[in-house]
Amino acid sequence: GNSWKLADHPKLPKGKPVAVVVLDGWGEANPDQYNCIHIAETPTMDSLKNGKPERWTLVKAHGTAVGLPSDDDMGNSEVGHNALGAGRIFAQGAKLVDLALASGKIYEGEGFKYIKECFDQNTLHLIGLLSDGGVHSRLDQVQLLLKGASEHGAKRIRLHILTDGRDVLDGSSIGFVETLEKDLAELRAKGVDARIASGGGRMYVTMDRYENDWDVVKRGWDAQVLGEAPHKFQNAVEAVKKLRELPNMSDQYIPPFVIVDESGNPVGPILDGDAVVTFNFRADRMVMIAKALEYEDFDKFDRVRVPKIRYAGMLQYDGELKLPSHYLVSPPEIERTSGEYLVYNGVRTFACSETVKFGHVTFFWNGNRSGYFDSSKEEYVEIPSDVGITFNVQPKMKAVEIAEKARDALLSGKFDQVRVNLPNSDMVGHTGDIDATVVACKAADEAVKIILDAVEQVGGIYVVTADHGNAEDMVKRGKSGEPLLKNGNIQILTSHTLQPVPVAIGGPGLSPGVKFRSDLQTPGLANVAATVMNLHGFEAPSDYEPTLIEVVDN
Numbered sequence: 001g002n003s004w005k006l007a008d009h010p011k012l013p014k015g016k017p018v019a020v021v022v023l024d025g026w027g028e029a030n031p032d033q034y035n036c037i038h039i040a041e042t043p044t045m046d047s048l049k050n051g052k053p054e055r056w057t058l059v060k061a062h063g064t065a066v067g068l069p070s071d072d073d074m075g076n077s078e079v080g081h082n083a084l085g086a087g088r089i090f091a092q093g094a095k096l097v098d099l100a101l102a103s104g105k106i107y108e109g110e111g112f113k114y115i116k117e118c119f120d121q122n123t124l125h126l127i128g129l130l131s132d133g134g135v136h137s138r139l140d141q142v143q144l145l146l147k148g149a150s151e152h153g154a155k156r157i158r159l160h161i162l163t164d165g166r167d168v169l170d171g172s173s174i175g176f177v178e179t180l181e182k183d184l185a186e187l188r189a190k191g192v193d194a195r196i197a198s199g200g201g202r203m204y205v206t207m208d209r210y211e212n213d214w215d216v217v218k219r220g221w222d223a224q225v226l227g228e229a230p231h232k233f234q235n236a237v238e239a240v241k242k243l244r245e246l247p248n249m250s251d252q253y254i255p256p257f258v259i260v261d262e263s264g265n266p267v268g269p270i271l272d273g274d275a276v277v278t279f280n281f282r283a284d285r286m287v288m289i290a291k292a293l294e295y296e297d298f299d300k301f302d303r304v305r306v307p308k309i310r311y312a313g314m315l316q317y318d319g320e321l322k323l324p325s326h327y328l329v330s331p332p333e334i335e336r337t338s339g340e341y342l343v344y345n346g347v348r349t350f351a352c353s354e355t356v357k358f359g360h361v362t363f364f365w366n367g368n369r370s371g372y373f374d375s376s377k378e379e380y381v382e383i384p385s386d387v388g389i390t391f392n393v394q395p396k397m398k399a400v401e402i403a404e405k406a407r408d409a410l411l412s413g414k415f416d417q418v419r420v421n422l423p424n425s426d427m428v429g430h431t432g433d434i435d436a437t438v439v440a441c442k443a444a445d446e447a448v449k450i451i452l453d454a455v456e457q458v459g460g461i462y463v464v465t466a467d468h469g470n471a472e473d474m475v476k477r478g479k480s481g482e483p484l485l486k487n488g489n490i491q492i493l494t495s496h497t498l499q500p501v502p503v504a505i506g507g508p509g510l511s512p513g514v515k516f517r518s519d520l521q522t523p524g525l526a527n528v529a530a531t532v533m534n535l536h537g538f539e540a541p542s543d544y545e546p547t548l549i550e551v552v553d554n
C-alpha cells in the first residue's frame, strides 16, 4: 500500500549500489594482547578507522541501546541485527519475559493456560539453556518459572538442561546446576516432584540454528523425549563434572546424558499428555527443536516416538511461520523493518552469509521473520558452513566465499543493496582460542577488502559495521579493566562484550558532503537503518531512530 512509500531524501541520489557489511563480533577496545582485532593484520579495517574522521564512528551495541534490560547486558546477534534492520529500539525477549514474570501476567496468558491443562495428571518439562548469560535465556527466569508453575498447580516437573560456557565462562555450568538443584530440592520439600531429567552441551545438543546440523537436535530429542543417551547418571552435578573430564571437553560440547533412577530407568522422558516449555527467549536456536516438537509432518530425523504433548515456547520464535503456535510471552512486535520498506520502494536486495549466520542478515534483520517480502526483488544466498567442527580449527570459515558472492552480486548490476554477515570474529571468538581468533579477524578483514574493491568498481557506497563486540576482548576483567586471574591464569572470555562497534561509510558513490553528525548523544545500532535508507536516496520513516549522517554543502 501507499503507506510503504518513503519520501525522497532532499540531497542524496538514488540508484547507487550500497554494500552493507556486518562483521559479527567486532568491537572497539583498547589495543592490548587480548584484543585479537588489534593483534591481527587488518589493513582494510585500519584504513577505514584511520581514514577521514567524518566517515568513521562508534555506536553502542549493548544494553538498553538495543532493547536489553540493563546496560550490564552485553550485545548479541539477535538484538544487534534486529536493531540494525528495524531502525528502532524494541524491548527484547529478555526484558519482556522479566516483565511478564514480575507482574505475574505470564500465568494469565493463553500459553500458560494451555500447558496448565496437563498439570493435574502429567508432567511439565522445561527445556533450555542453563546460565545467566542473558543472551538466550536467564537462570533467574527459570527459577521464577519453576516457582510460579508449581504455585499454579504443576506437581511433577522435569528439567532438560543445556550447559552454556559460550555466553558465560567455561566451567560455570557446574555452579548453575548446583543452584538449580537447590531450588529443586526446596520444591521437593514442598511436595512437588521436581528433578533434572537430562542434559548436554548447547553446541552439541538441541541448540543448533538455521538447519546447520539436525543431528544436534536429534541428540537432544533422544535424551529429552526418548530418555536415551550414551551417558547415564543419577545426579546432574556429577554428570557435568564427570563429562567435563573427557579430553578437550568444555561446557558447550558436553555429550548428552540422562538422569536415571536406581534401576537405571530414565527419570523423565517426555510422554503422551505431558506439557513442554522451551524456556529460551531467543529465537534462532529454538526454531529447530520447536519444529521437532510441534510439526506432525517432520522428516529431518526419525523421532521414533512422537508424544502427544502440549508445547509452548517462552516466546513465539518465528513470526512468519507462527512457530510455535503456543507461547508464554508475546515477542516484540518488530514490524515495518528497513528491509521491507526498501524492497517496497524498489530497492533490489541481496543478502548472504554462511549457514551459522545466515539468518542473522535475513531472519533477524527482518524482525525475526523467515522468507522474502517480495521474492521478485530479493535474493538470499546461504553458503553451507562446515559441519561438526569447532571453528578454531577452521578460522577462515567461508569469509572469502561470502565476499565473492557479494562481489558478484554487486558486479551483476542486479541489486541495489548487497548485505552480508562475516562470521569469523564471533564464531572463533566464542571458542576462546586466541591464536585462532587472530587468524579469524585477518580473514574477515580480507573479505571486507574483496567487497570494498567491488564497491569501488561499480561506483557504489559501503557501510561497514558490526553487531556487537567479541574478538576485541578475550579476557574476563575486573571493575577497573584488569584481567582477572584464577589459580594464576587469566580467564578466557568466550562471550560477547559491552564494547561499542564501528560504523564506516565511504565509496565512490557517496556524495562528498556526507559526514557523520556530531550532535547525536549516544547513537546505537538502531541509528544505522535510517542511515542506510538515506544512502539509498530515501528519508527514513519519522519514528525511526535518527540517521547518523548529515549532508553539508561543499
Ligand code: 3PG
Binding pocket: 024, 025, 075, 076, 077, 078, 135, 136, 166, 167, 285, 426, 430
Ligand atoms: C550463540 O548463539 O552462538 C551465542 O550465544 C551468541 O552469539 P551470536 O549472538 O553472535 O549469535
Ligand code: CO
Binding pocket: 025, 077, 426, 427, 430, 470, 496
Ligand atoms: Co556470538
